[in-house]
Amino acid sequence: MGDFKLREPLEELAAQCSLPAALEAIGERWAFLILRAAFNGLHHFEEFQSTLGIARNILANRLGRLVEHGIMVRAPLPDDRRKIEYRLTEKGEALLPTMIALRQWGEVWETGTPSTPVLVDARDGVPVREVHVLSHDGRELGWHDMRWATAEDLARGTVCGGEDPAFRELAAE
């Protein structure tokens, strides 16, 4: 027991968009919270278990899955071979913007209060900005400032003002 099977239907959708692929890796219950704990400096099974209150078998399963997906690495410590260190890989660290964006959304729309601890710039101790989608020239874009474009749209430059040199550059590849 404890070896759960994959649920397939997401994979079909992954052909079109990589969101399903991402969810396959970290979309399960607890995965994001384990990740947050890891970002908070936790590295050991018992630490995750006691601070998250997650069931042990589920935790073992999730850690295993995160390792499978290359999001964390499992390393037995040389000085105490009972201890196993779970550590974020570069791939795992790359999930930070997603996690912060989700947390900030929760702050604004769910809890209404800033979470602690706060993530600050290590250089000057100032809290980080709110995560936004930015245009190529750095403007903050709301949903109504964007649109979807197909591969052909991009290649043709038929979307709107295809005169922009930065666009030509991007569309070229």
Added chain:
Amino acid sequence: MGDFKLREPLEELAAQCSLPAALEAIGERWAFLILRAAFNGLHHFEEFQSTLGIARNILANRLGRLVEHGIMVRAPLPDDRRKIEYRLTEKGEALLPTMIALRQWGEVWETGTPSTPVLVDARDGVPVREVHVLSHDGRELGWHDMRWATAEDLARGTVCGGEDPAFRELAAE
């Protein structure tokens, strides 16, 4: 059947961080994909069902939950009262940066290819930037450029260079 009960343990954690609160709202399987479909312009039960391939009772449950959480609104159309429109609220639209960040992560670390369709700036048709965590002065911060700060850290300005005027301003509240 179909009325699922909430699982509580997440709520305790929500006191400290609003990530659990956010996950309570959109952390379930399919929720993000329904959201993506909504961002792609789908508005009706059958549209979601056929494009996502999700089971009908699960879809009904998820849509209901998203509506409960104020992420979507359910509106019967006046001209055809069989039809129900599901539409993103402002709160739902605010999830776009999270979704894009997750999708971009999937593109880079899972599928390795850009997804279609591509999200572009409506003004000039240029694809949006990759989502990053930015410092108050706009630098892109990697995980190792940040740290966690407690409320006291912020109030005291003991973190590092507390001389920054922007920091004083933020720490004041």
Added chain:
DNA sequence: AGATCGGGTTGCGAATCGCTACCTATCCTG
């Protein structure tokens, strides 16, 4: 050697998922 600790696995009942069939209003058509 015996106790303890870190990191799991096993069993089992409860909750959730997914599939296939209904079901109920509303249109639409003759």
Added chain:
DNA sequence: CAGGATAGGTAGCGATTCGCAACCCGATCT
């Protein structure tokens, strides 16, 4: 206005998955 099609769900039921508690086993400590 009867009969069918359409939109949006429910109900039943087997297959997974979750959560809890108990057990296991190889280090390590005393």
